[in-house]
Amino acid sequence: MNIAVVGLGLIGGSIAKAAKQNTEHRILGMDINESVRLKAKLLDAIDEVCTTDDLPNCDMVILALHPRAAEEWLQQSAARLKEGSLVVDCCGTKRKICQIGFELAEKYRFHFIGGHPMAGIERSGFDASSGKLFSKASMILTPEQNCDIRQLEFAKRFFLSLGFARITLSTPEEHDRIIAYTSQLAHVVSSSYMKSPTAFSHTGFSAGSFRDMTRVARLHEGMWTELFLENREFLAAEIDRLVLQLQRYREAITEQREDDLRILLKEGRELKHKIDELS
Amino acid sequence: MNIAVVGLGLIGGSIAKAAKQNTEHRILGMDINESVRLKAKLLDAIDEVCTTDDLPNCDMVILALHPRAAEEWLQQSAARLKEGSLVVDCCGTKRKICQIGFELAEKYRFHFIGGHPMAGIERSGFDASSGKLFSKASMILTPEQNCDIRQLEFAKRFFLSLGFARITLSTPEEHDRIIAYTSQLAHVVSSSYMKSPTAFSHTGFSAGSFRDMTRVARLHEGMWTELFLENREFLAAEIDRLVLQLQRYREAITEQREDDLRILLKEGRELKHKIDELS
Structure with a gap:
């Protein structure tokens, strides 16, 4: 063939x-x-x-x-x-x-x-x-x-x-909805993560979590710009969801609601465990 | 000894x-x-x-x-x-x-x-x-x-x-300021990332970026709650910076400002490159 x-x-x-x-x-x-x-x-x-x-x-x-x-x-x-x-x-x-x-x-x-x-x-x-x-x-x-x-x-x-x-x-619809979360959002987060001025001080202060979090910031901006724009509604919805969650964690931290913070982290750990088991 | x-x-x-x-x-x-x-x-x-x-x-x-x-x-x-x-x-x-x-x-x-x-x-x-x-x-x-x-x-x-x-x-002060970004923020993001309802559909739709992004969601919530609360000002500042960045990307995406989005991604890629070279 x-x-x-x-x-x-x-x-x-x-x-x-x-x-x-x-x-x-x-x-x-x-x-x-x-x-x-x-x-x-x-x-x-x-x-x-x-x-x-x-x-x-x-x-x-x-x-x-x-x-x-x-x-x-x-x-x-x-x-x-x-x-x-x-x-x-x-x-x-x-x-x-x-x-x-x-x-x-x-x-x-x-x-x-x-x-x-x-x-x-x-x-x-x-x-x-x-x-x-x-x-x-x-x-x-x-x-x-x-x-x-x-x-x-x-x-x-x-x-x-x-x-x-x-x-x-x-x-095609289901694909685009799920990929906005599993792949596109990860690329937006990695790229955004690099923008803190603290990044330039990281030498000696970082390990696996920083490396993994920022790995895909090395993306091809031309291709990803096209992908993000084609999928903008699904991707924007996932960014909004993540921002909402980050704000929940932030509030529990600054208001020192210790039990709430522990529950938020526990839920995340349990979801990660369940979802890895689905694979 | x-x-x-x-x-x-x-x-x-x-x-x-x-x-x-x-x-x-x-x-x-x-x-x-x-x-x-x-x-x-x-x-x-x-x-x-x-x-x-x-x-x-x-x-x-x-x-x-x-x-x-x-x-x-x-x-x-x-x-x-x-x-x-x-x-x-x-x-x-x-x-x-x-x-x-x-x-x-x-x-x-x-x-x-x-x-x-x-x-x-x-x-x-x-x-x-x-x-x-x-x-x-x-x-x-x-x-x-x-x-x-x-x-x-x-x-x-x-x-x-x-x-x-x-x-x-x-x-101690410099350590706590930098670690809020290089390690603590990564754990907050990983945990928050797991909270999208889309996570349960990930099987077959995910690869390395999702795995890396969510790896440290498997954290010990007791220890990390203590660490986050002790470092709450520095950590909250880093969460705020990340949320601000995510919102910049989100707006460029939903408003279809293609050139702006490409520049945001290019900046992230170049920062990642520079910062990896510092290591």
Whole structure:
């Protein structure tokens, strides 16, 4: 099977490498950056460089671009895609790209399934990619309600073969609501956390909690700006919830309501325990 | 040299184990829990169980109790301590314990240096202790202004021998101000983060950022309540700063001020980069 990976950054590069290592498919790679294309070919992350002329011969296309670039690429390339082929994107929000993908798929007779690999690191680009990035991770798929079940089955098997530990099925709406909390809010907090003037005094006064809390402040601001704006209602609701909680803790602390503070912390510990057990 | 470790929990147990492994000192251990005392002896984490009768023979006392228990122990035991001996506590805030320690030290002619090992994990108790807990960590010491320089030198060498990578000297006030940000705020955020109702849907939708953000929500609420209340002004100021930042991000998101949002995220990334380089 010919599989095109469009965008050879952290995610696309890792998908190409994992597919080359773990499957027999022919992997074609597309990237706007020539040196990335050449490096991917040289390192055997792809079998061949992919051009727009190759698209009609591809049975599967994996779209690993930032949200707006992915939307534009899909609109420009839909007419060239092979009838009956499968397109899966990798964007961090799902409502907008899926709306575009589902409509174009119907018009041009290909299949579209939304995707979001729950694996990232605080670095980006092909050089940071790894065939092992998806180990133990969850791959979220957001198919259309009336999607072709064989295509969904194929997508599940394909992503499991890349090393994902589990496939999570969701709707674009549910995905965006939950991801606002599990991922986007964490990035907003990490970035906000860095803004205290006390940060410059941290040397010698910090350990694991500071490191973990601020790790993802090393984000790609271009991509995350797009993701946050596309998901602004859900994300704003989660920021508001967190701020409300922080204010509850703050009041218990400044008013020295010792029992209330202990209960707030106990509730947090118990929730963490329960929720980790769900995983 | 006879060294008493008072309190054989995560920190005291780890200090005893590291001291036994890496030094020639005779390690005596004190704990209110008999089974912990017996287990520590059985596992060679200590040479002998320590009673109050042994205190006049101890050249160094390491106080590894929660803040209030440490304050009480010091008040009750100061009269029994050996003249010229050195006491170092391990409390997570330093102003209150140091004030008590410095006063009693002058009255009873022993030496007191405030201490805070910047190494913890999200578990507590002797069973979680390890002789390797302090590897790569910083040991903060807050001596009195006119402290005996030989005692300080001894304390530095002793803690480096336990595996600490560096000794950070500070005043109790500076320590409490910075620790409110680097450690206490992170614990407040982690605990608050767990309170969103969305948390129960996280399975399959989360990865490293959620795990790191909420790791320290598994805190010992009794100890952290004491620490937060002792440090309430500094901690409240840091919570306020974070809330203010979160609201700036929230407004840029909901008002779709794309350039402003990108700049906020870029600033956070650059601060994280600069501050990591300081370490």
